Amino acid sequence: MSEYDDAVTVRRGTEPGRHHGRFSDDWVIGNAVNGGLVMAAALTALGHRLRHDTDEHTEHLDPVAISAYFLTAARPGPFTTASEVVRRGRTLSTGQVSVHQPGADGVVVERMRALASFGDLEGAELEREAAAPEMPPPERCLSAQDAPPSFLAQMRFLDRLDLRLDPATAGWAAGRPSGRGSIRGWLRMRDDSEPDPTMLVLALDALPPVAFDLGFQGWTPTLEFTGHVRRRPAPGWLQVALTSQNVGGGLMEEDATVWDATGRLVAQSRQLCGYRDRPPR
Secondary structure (H helix, E strand, O other), X not given: OOHHHHHHXXXXXXXXXXXXXXXXXXXXXXXXXXXXXXXXXXXXXXXXXXXXXXXXXOOOOEEEEEEEEEOOOOOOEEEEEEEEEEEEOOOOEEEEEEEEEEOOOOOEEEEEEEEEEEEOOXXXXXXOOOOOOOOOOHHHOEEHHHOOHHHHHOOHHHHHEEEEEOHHHOHHHHOOOOOOOEEEEEEEEOOOOOOOHHHHHHHOOOOOOHHHHHOOOOOOOEEEEEEEEOOOOOOOOEEEEEEOOOEEOOEEEEXXXXXXXOOOEEEEEEEEEEOOOOOOO
C-alpha cells in the first residue's frame, strides 16, 4: 500500500454511514492537515458507502463534483466520517459526508462538511476544453525540495509530493512576487502512486497558495471549495495551474486547473480563501 493509499484508508464503523481513519502528521501544513487530503479521505468514505452498502449500492464510483466547507482545521490523529446518500440517479449519485475529530478538550469537533456527486467517468470526453499552459518539462522546473529548510520544516506535506514549479511563476520564492496571481507546476506523488479521480481533488489543493505570487506573506485558509473531476487521469505527471483575479475584504478566490500527462484537462476547482496579511504597496 502506498503512502497516499494509507493516508486515505478508512474502515467501516459499527454504525451505519460511519467510517474511521487516522490523519498522519506527514500530511500537515503548519499544524493543520492539508485540506485536499481531508477531502480525499471523505470522498473515499462516501465512495465506500456507495460501493458496499447493499441498500444504497450504485455503479457510480468516480467522484465528479464536491462542494466542501472547512469549519475547523483538521489535526493529525484519528477521525470519523459520517455519510448519507441523498439521491441515487441514472447518471449521478449524491451524498453528504462530514469529518469529525476529538478537540483538545475531548469534545467532538466537525472539521469539514461536503456534498459530493459520484458518476462513471469511463470514456468521458470533452467537446471543448482549456489547453494546458506552455511550461518547461519537470526536469527544468524548480523542485519544492530545494526550498529553505525552515520553510520545509513547516510543510511536511511537501515531502509526500514531487512538486516542480515553473520558474516563470516562482519569483515569490525569492522575494519577487510578480503580482499577476499565477502559479504553475508539475505534480506527482513521491511514492510513485498513479493519479486517480479521488487523488485529483488533492492535486487541486496541493500547490503553494497563489496568494504568494500576489505578495501575501501569510497562509490563506480555505473556507469553501468547489471541485469538478472531468476525466480519469492517465498515469504520470499532473500539470497544475493556479490563478486569482479578485482580492478584497479579507477574501480571495483561487482557481485551479489540472491536466494529465497526455495534456487532457482532468479537474478544475474554485475555492474561497481568507487572508490576513495585506500585500505590500
